[in-house]
Amino acid sequence: MIRLWRAKHNNRLVLTYALASGYVSLAIAEFADDDANHAPALIVSDHVDVVDGNWGAAIKALTAKYARYTKGNPAVLVVLGPSLYQSVQLERPNIPTEEISQALRYNLRDLVTLPPADIVADYYDAPVQLAGQDKINAIVADRKVLESILNELHQVSENIVGIVSEEQAIEQLFTEQTEPAVLAYQHDFEPALLQVYQQGQLQVNRVVRSLEQLSQLSPDEIQLGGAAPLSVEVQRSADYFERQLRQRPIREVIVAVGIKHRQGISQQLEEDLGLTLRWAEYPLWAQELAAGDFSDFPVLGGVLLAQSLRAVKREVA
Numbered sequence: 347m348i349r350l351w352r353a354k355h356n357n358r359l360v361l362t363y364a365l366a367s368g369y370v371s372l373a374i375a376e377f378a379d380d381d382a383n384h385a386p387a388l389i390v391s392d393h394v395d396v397v398d399g400n401w402g403a404a405i406k407a408l409t410a411k412y413a414r415y416t417k418g419n420p421a422v423l424v425v426l427g428p429s430l431y432q433s434v435q436l437e438r439p440n441i442p443t444e445e446i447s448q449a450l451r452y453n454l455r456d457l458v459t460l461p462p463a464d465i466v467a468d469y470y471d472a473p474v475q476l477a478g479q480d481k482i483n484a485i486v487a488d489r490k491v492l493e494s495i496l497n498e499l500h501q502v503s504e505n506i507v508g509i510v511s512e513e514q515a516i517e518q519l520f521t522e523q524t525e526p527a528v529l530a531y532q533h534d535f536e537p538a539l540l541q542v543y544q545q546g547q548l549q550v551n552r553v554v555r556s557l558e559q560l561s562q563l564s565p566d567e568i569q570l571g572g573a574a575p576l577s578v579e580v581q582r583s584a585d586y587f588e589r590q591l592r593q594r595p596i597r598e599v600i601v602a603v604g605i606k607h608r609q610g611i612s613q614q615l616e617e618d619l620g621l622t623l624r625w626a627e628y629p630l631w632a633q634e635l636a637a638g639d640f641s642d643f644p645v646l647g648g649v650l651l652a653q654s655l656r657a658v659k660r661e662v663a
Contacts, residue, residue, distance in 0.1 A: 359420035360386070360652040361502065363405055364515070364645035365495070366427035366536050369393045370404035371645040374415050377653050386649055390415070391635040391642055401491070402498040409502050419505040423652035424495065425515045425644045428537040428553045432458045432486040433513060435472060437479075450484055464489045470514065474549050474591045483551065485511045507655040513539055513551045515647035518654075519629065521546040526596050528583050529626070530576060532560045533604040533641040538576075540583040542596070550587050554579050561604040561639075568610035576603075576611070577618035602626035604639035 358378070364371040371393040375386035390412055396404045409416060434457050439449050450467035458465065466489045472481040492509065499506060516531060516539060523543040532538035538557035542550035557579065563572045584596040599621050605611060608625060616623050628636045632646050 357418040357420045357505070359389075359415055359418075360423070360649055360656065361415065361420050362423045362425060362645050362648035362652050363408070363499070364425040364427065364512070364642075364648055365396075365401050365430055366534060366641075366644075367396070367429040368534055369395050370401055370408060371642055372408040372412065373642070373645040373649050374412060375649045375653075377656075385629070385631040386653065388632055388635055388646075388649070391632070391637070391645065393642075402494045405495065405498045405502075409498075416502050419503045421652055421656045422499055422503045422506045423648050423655065424499065424506075424509045425512055425648040426485075426487060426509065427512050427644065428539065428555075429535075429558075430487060430491065431511050432460075433511065433551065433553050434458060434484045434486065435481050436484060438482050446482070450486075454484060454486055458486050460486065460488055466492055473547050474593065476591065485514075507652055510648065510651060512536075512644045513541065513548070513553070515644045515651055516541070517543075517548040518647040518650035519626075519643060520548075520600075523600075525598065526587065526594050527598040527600050528580050528587075528596055529600045529602065530580055531602045531626075531640065531643065532557055533639065533643075534561060535559070538579070538603075540579050542583055542587045544593065549591070549593070550583055552579070552583055563605060563607070563610075565607045565610060568607055568614065571614070573611050573614040574618065577615055580615065580619060596621065598622045598624065600624055600626050602640040602643060604641050 358376050360375050362373045374390035375388045377386050378384050394404045394407050439446055439453055441449055447468050451462045451465035455462045465486055467484055467486045469482040469484045472483055520543050524545055526544045529541040535558050537553050537555040540552040540554055541548055580599055587593050588595055599615055612623055
């Protein structure tokens with residue numbers, strides 16, 4: 347997460363922009379001032395296509411459409427899709443905590459495809475550590491891309507509470523998942539996220555770029571085994587969680603893939619893995635405006651994360 351703190355504001359609205367390779371989504375929600383844990387009132391959930399990689403123009407178009415909600419410096423959060431960032435796990439640098447984010451550009455120079463001068467990085471702690479390990483999960487984005495996005499967002503509000511990764515936003519939608527489960531999430535042409543949850547927390551996150559065509563599979567392709575690579579990646583995530591991290595066995599797979607032919611995917615996974623399978627569900631507060639294909643999961647999770655950051659920010663201020 348890239349923390350961009352600003353002055354205290356009292357606006358109860360939260361605007362979340364989720365960026366993917368082909369479009370930008372916008373969710374606008376309202377929270378009660380005195381109850382950060384109360385479900386939001388979702389007012390808007392919309393998206394526009396991105397042309398020639400111009401995310402700023404897409405943000406501008408969405409903002410103009412809903413300009414009446416931008417008055418009074420509302421809290422703004424940006425969610426980056428996995429096509430717009432790189433996620434790397436590494437040992438925690440042996441330096442003071444407050445210096446880690448700045449030092450990451452040099453620690454990561456041999457692990458990512460960006461030159462150090464273009465790296466903007468932050469991190470979150472790995473929730474499960476083996477004895478003797480101290481790992482962090484670094485999120486790396488391109489400075490040039492972020493600058494163009496932020497230039498546009500500063501026209502919307504000066505109250506930008508953060509820039510987060512899709513893996514962090516999606517986590518907010520599974521805080522009630524207590525038993526160990528693998529989540530397979532993929533939409534449009536974005537890389538897939540293979541995540542493991544336990545006790546309402548993200549335990550393992552893998553960005554699998556080879557599955558970016560998963561939601562585009564036809565019934566014939568599925569019938570011919572086109573979903574088999576998903577089974578392989580689910581099993582890899584489960585094996586890592588159980589064997590490497592020495593955690594409880596995975597019993598369930600949760601699928602959130604934006605595909606119309608769900609039955610074929612379900613049959614493939616059940617036959618290959620022998621695990622209980624269910625499709626993800628939208629939270630009650632989002633169901634009326636839900637896209638239905640899970641493409642809006644990042645922006646909806648971002649709404650919840652934005653409110654959490656907003657609440658922390660008010661406490662600090």
